Amino acid sequence: QQPVQSPQAVILREGEDAVINCSSSKALYSVHWYRQKHGEAPIFLMILLKGGEQKGHDKISASFNEKKQQSSLYLTASQLSYSGTYFCGTERNNAGNMLTFGGGTRLMVKP
Amino acid sequence: NAGVTQTPKFRILKIGQSMTLQCTQDMNHNYMYWYRQDPGMGLKLIYYSVGAGITDKGEVPNGYNVSRSTTEDFPLRLELAAPSQTSVYFCASSYSIGLYEQYFGPGTRLTVT
Numbered sequence: 283q284q285p286v287q288s289p290q291a292v293i294l295r296e297g298e299d300a301v302i303n304c305s306s307s308k309a310l311y312s313v314h315w316y317r318q319k320h321g322e323a324p325i326f327l328m329i330l331l332k333g334g335e336q337k338g339h340d341k342i343s344a345s346f347n348e349k350k351q352q353s354s355l356y357l358t359a360s361q362l363s364y365s366g367t368y369f370c371g372t373e374r375n376n377a378g379n380m381l382t383f384g385g386g387t388r389l390m391v392k393p
Numbered sequence: 394n395a396g397v398t399q400t401p402k403f404r405i406l407k408i409g410q411s412m413t414l415q416c417t418q419d420m421n422h423n424y425m426y427w428y429r430q431d432p433g434m435g436l437k438l439i440y441y442s443v444g445a446g447i448t449d450k451g452e453v454p455n456g457y458n459v460s461r462s463t464t465e466d467f468p469l470r471l472e473l474a475a476p477s478q479t480s481v482y483f484c485a486s487s488y489s490i491g492l493y494e495q496y497f498g499p500g501t502r503l504t505v506t
Contacts (some may be wrong), residue, residue, distance in 0.1 A: 312492065314494070314495075322499070323497035323498060323499050323500055324436070324497050325497075326495065326496075331492070369435055371436075380441065381438070383435040383437070384435055385435045386433075386434070386435050
């Protein structure tokens with residue numbers, strides 16, 4: 283079952299913060315986050331395992347709430363380069379190879 | 394390392410024609426995947442492989458076939474192309490399951506008319 287991402291789209295000014303959510307109705311083992319620029323392939327951002335861990339690098343971080351089966355991606359002090367579509371991919375209970383991707387959140391950062 | 398390469402970049406097919414989308418990776422990854430992405434939508438898994446000689450269906454396998462005779466190559470075959478198969482096709486690979494990132498190829502944009 284496809285995870286639900288919210289919001290579907292967001293417009294920011296440079297320097298503003300944003301939160302993107304990814305929710306599943308099924309128990310999850312891991313959540314992957316990818317960013318895709320228009321006309322390009324998705325690029326990996328980070329993986330979170332169940333256990334409520336939080337990860338991050340630079341000004342992008344994420345958390346995984348196992349009880350709620352929800353992951354959130356936090357973009358702090360956004361830069362123009364953050365523009366693109368963000369996808370979460372969820373893996374259910376160590377199902378192995380199959381990631382199910384959400385519909386994406388389109389982020390536009392303006393000067 | 395070239396990573397994951399896909400050919401062709403673009404293709405236009407007539408309804409009923411067949412074609413093979415090529416995918417090659419040079420990272421010695423055991424796991425390979427084929428996704429399709431319709432305009433403005435997320436990625437849907439078509440087929441995946443856990444190693445040479447082993448393939449399995451994903452969410453949307455109908456109308457497609459795959460084979461995996463070597464670790465490097467994972468071609469996707471479209472038989473009897475239909476307009477509903479108009480999409481961008483991405484091949485990806487990963488070192489192992491779950492905890493490892495997937496590396497994506499540049500994609501093949503296919504139009505069926």
